[in-house]
Amino acid sequence: MALRYALLGLLSKEPSTGYELAQRFKETMTHFWTAHHTQIYRELGKMEKEELVSSKIIHQEEYPDKKIYSIESKGYEDLIQWLARDTVGQPKLKDEQLMRVSLFHLISSKEAITYLNKTKKLHTDGLAFMERWKRLNFPDEKVPKQELGEYLTLEYGMRYMKNWIEWCDWAIEVLEKFDEE
Amino acid sequence: MALRYALLGLLSKEPSTGYELAQRFKETMTHFWTAHHTQIYRELGKMEKEELVSSKIIHQEEYPDKKIYSIESKGYEDLIQWLARDTVGQPKLKDEQLMRVSLFHLISSKEAITYLNKTKKLHTDGLAFMERWKRLNFPDEKVPKQELGEYLTLEYGMRYMKNWIEWCDWAIEVLEKFDEE
DNA sequence: AGGGCCATGTAAGTCGTTACATGATTGT
DNA sequence: ACAATCATGTAACGACTTACATGGCCCT
Incomplete structure (x- = not known):
């Protein structure tokens, strides 16, 4: 159900x-969620049937037609209710890279270090992307209420990436020492 | 496919x-993966059909019968192959708590802070659980090769939790300042 | 008396991924 | 020439969750 509320949240800012939603998703939510466009279209279709959102088709000459979705009052109410319901459960992680790390007893330290360096690079890239985004969107650290959530989660994303990178450095050191013995 | 390799990884240590796998999963992998017992039984069944694992039924008088799974050579080969294939992609997060944070523009700062304190508690509990586990399993920081992956991922888990807690404190401060204006 | 541990699973439903399909315009 | 952008979707499959089912033992 989280995807549904992500979409309603985006639509609460503008139709x-x-x-566009797929793009906005990628820009503002990659720090904590991902969704394919196919999933987004499906969920929008379902929500329209349930009358949480409505759509209008816009004719375009040069480009294909487009379908603009807007949030309806029922959707807005659902969204607020979901936020209020405190079903805050234990945090659940899913990290395939760490899955591989947990299997390091099966490979050599050298291979393990190579692997860690690759994932470190990916997280460094991720961090760079977020920093660029921050410079563009919050240059003077001034945050309007509308963008509060984005500001807070973006900071989380950056800390998450830094934490990964630091852990990687630590793990590589451990592996190097391990090899000496 | 990751669950499959998690199970093969656990079975590579002992049948x-x-x-038991569901329990070991909870103890040693909660830091980066979760799985329900229903999922585990199903995956074991599938793997048995594909001859990656084999099972033996043990009769018990007082307790229900049990079915002990062992890894087969084909399963071991698959596992090593998966580890070697470097399909290391961009990190993908899914965090429902942050999903709610991203919607903070819809609620009051007071409600937001209450929410953050609740999730902070959950992450503090998570950290305490991991620290206890570390004291029990790696009391002198001595790590046998067999437990290398567990040691590295456990450290990651603890850093992850600390990072969350620190971010929470930061976010609460931001919200308090936001309210004053 | 009620909950937790032991131990295994089926069934139904939702969520997520991958492959395929269409077709014009703009940039390298 | 080739890839990317705009724009929308269907179909098939795989992963994950939730509810249900069974049944005895042990502890408080």
């Missing part, structure tokens, strides 16, 4: 097409 | 029943 968008499915395509 | 276990589905029930």
Whole structure:
């Protein structure tokens, strides 16, 4: 159900097409969620049937037609209710890279270090992307209420990446020492 | 496919029943993965059909019968192959708590702070659990090769939790300042 | 008396991924 | 020439969750 509320949350700021939502998703939510465009279109269709959102088709000459979705009062109420219901459960992680790390007893330290360096690079890239985004969107650290959530989660994302990178350095050191013995 | 390799990884250390695997999973992998017992039983069944694992039924008088699974050579080969294939992709997060944080523009700062304190508690509990586990399993920081992956991922888990807690404190401060204006 | 541990699973439903399909325009 | 952007979707499959089912033992 989280995807549904992510979409309603985005639509609470402004009406968008499915395509635009997929983009906004990528820009503002990669720090804590991912979704394919196929999933987004499906969920929008379902929500329209349930009358949480409505759509209008816009004719375009040069480009394909587009379908702009808007949030309806019922959708807004659902969203607020979901936020209020405190079903805050234990944090659940899913990290395939760490899955591989947990199997390091099966490979050599050298291979393990190579692997860690690769994932470190990916997290460094991720951090760079977020820092660029922050410079563009919050240059003077001034945050309007509308963007409060984005500001807070973006900071989380950056800390998450830094934490990974630091852990990687630590793990590589451990492996190097391990090899000496 | 990751669950499959998690199970093969656990079985590479010692044969276990589905029930035991679910427990070992909870103890040693909560830091980066979760799985329900129903999922584990199903995956074991599939792997048995594909001859990656084999099982033996043990009769018990007082307790229900149990089915002990062991890894087969084909399963071991698959596991090593998966580890070697470097399909290391961009890190993908899914965090429902942050999903709610991203919607903070819809509620009051007071409600937001209450929410953050609740999730902070959960992460503090998580950290305490991991620290206890570390004291029990790695009391003198001595790590046999067999437990290398567990040691590295456990450290990651603890850093992850600390990072969350620190971010929470930061976010609460931001919200308090936000309210004053 | 009620909950937790032991131990295994089925069934139904939702969520997520991958492959396929269409087709014009703009940039390298 | 080729890839990317705009724009929308269907179909099939795989992963994950939730509810249900069984049944005895042990502890408080």
